[in-house]
Amino acid sequence: MKISTQRAIDRWVGQALCALLSVWSKLLAVVVPNAHHHRNAQPRILVILLSEMGSVVLAKAMFDTLKAKHPGAELHVLQLKKNQGVMRLLGFVPETNLHSLDDSSLGALLHDLWHTTRHLRTLQLDGVLDCELFSRISALLSYACGARVRVGFTSHTQEGLYRGSFINAPVPYNTYQHISLQFVGLAKVMENALAWTSAQLNDATHRPLTRFVLPAMARNLPQLSVDAAELQTFQDRLHTDFASFMGNRKRVLLYVSGGALPIRAWPEDSYIALAKTLIANGCAVGVIGLPEDTPQAQRVMHAVNNPLCIGLTGYTRNLRELLMLFHNAELLVTNDGGPGHFASLTPIDVIAFFGPETGRLYGPISERATVLESGMACSPCLTAYNHRDSFCDGDNQCLKVITVAEVEKLVLHKLQLI
Numbered sequence: 001m002k003i004s005t006q007r008a009i010d011r012w013v014g015q016a017l018c019a020l021l022s023v024w025s026k027l028l029a030v031v032v033p034n035a036h037h038h039r040n041a042q043p044r045i046l047v048i049l050l051s052e053m054g055s056v057v058l059a060k061a062m063f064d065t066l067k068a069k070h071p072g073a074e075l076h077v078l079q080l081k082k083n084q085g086v087m088r089l090l091g092f093v094p095e096t097n098l099h100s101l102d103d104s105s106l107g108a109l110l111h112d113l114w115h116t117t118r119h120l121r122t123l124q125l126d127g128v129l130d131c132e133l134f135s136r137i138s139a140l141l142s143y144a145c146g147a148r149v150r151v152g153f154t155s156h157t158q159e160g161l162y163r164g165s166f167i168n169a170p171v172p173y174n175t176y177q178h179i180s181l182q183f184v185g186l187a188k189v190m191e192n193a194l195a196w197t198s199a200q201l202n203d204a205t206h207r208p209l210t211r212f213v214l215p216a217m218a219r220n221l222p223q224l225s226v227d228a229a230e231l232q233t234f235q236d237r238l239h240t241d242f243a244s245f246m247g248n249r250k251r252v253l254l255y256v257s258g259g260a261l262p263i264r265a266w267p268e269d270s271y272i273a274l275a276k277t278l279i280a281n282g283c284a285v286g287v288i289g290l291p292e293d294t295p296q297a298q299r300v301m302h303a304v305n306n307p308l309c310i311g312l313t314g315y316t317r318n319l320r321e322l323l324m325l326f327h328n329a330e331l332l333v334t335n336d337g338g339p340g341h342f343a344s345l346t347p348i349d350v351i352a353f354f355g356p357e358t359g360r361l362y363g364p365i366s367e368r369a370t371v372l373e374s375g376m377a378c379s380p381c382l383t384a385y386n387h388r389d390s391f392c393d394g395d396n397q398c399l400k401v402i403t404v405a406e407v408e409k410l411v412l413h414k415l416q417l418i
Contacts, residue, residue: 014135046128047129074097077093089323220365245308246328259338323346358373359373
């Protein structure tokens, strides 16, 4: 389903449903003020992380906090089906506790919404933790799953982001805190809210609920272990398929796509110029991405016109193979998106471009990562408060003003070629 269609459904249908559900929840509180909620001996908590795969990597500290505070808790995760690969790889929760929604079409989404919600209700959840930034579908799901405690972000007085009033442990979204720390804040609120009565949950006098000091942000994430035999098999495959790339030279990977949001991409011509400079300095270049990124990768390779620039879009069949590819290169140059976060789990160095969004909120957690931002007055323009729908007409000057020359200098320095 197109992102524009998702936005339209969320805006028009989502607001109406949130309003109806808010009225319903208030009426229910009046009619049944002391409704009994089943409480498990060890809490059962659902985490909703629908959107981008990179958010799963940034949520590690949140899962660590939940497990530390509730060592016997049964954690469940709800995601879009296409984004579950990261969760499976990182293993934050058992496979049996992963739940999904298929958004490939409206029909598939409606089918899964009905069946998944019914299944979640049978779990008799104690709490739900909604990590989405003002998505109405996730808010509706947090109520529909039947959990007594509903923790999620609130826009407070911001107009145009109405999600109803049924999230009973609302947490202010903070545009000055890295999202990984905000996720930790949600987990700490859940820790307190699980012990509250229904009256305490509905008492607005104690808000905001995040009046506590957050821990220091992690500077690095633990590297994901890779089986030596599996890595060797992958290296052998690379040698067979791309002998020139795997020669005795430094290897650089480029992620030139902006994914679902093309406005996040550094200009294609700039990547082409960078690739030519790298090859001139004795490096090999691989253009990575999903299969749907292949046409753009082919344009880059055609313009570079050198056997040392190869196409690797779709070459890695799963996320684990992508991480093994990162183990076989010295540097990744990427637009804002999942690859930069996945790379933080490996030894590879990273240069990541930010502009429409900011690295101060969404940057990779790695000392090996360098974030490049221009500091343009209108940047960042994709925010939680505009549903990541920029007013920019596609002419993303915030990225275009980052020159090839300054990137080349940084890249060659990281590769120890200057």
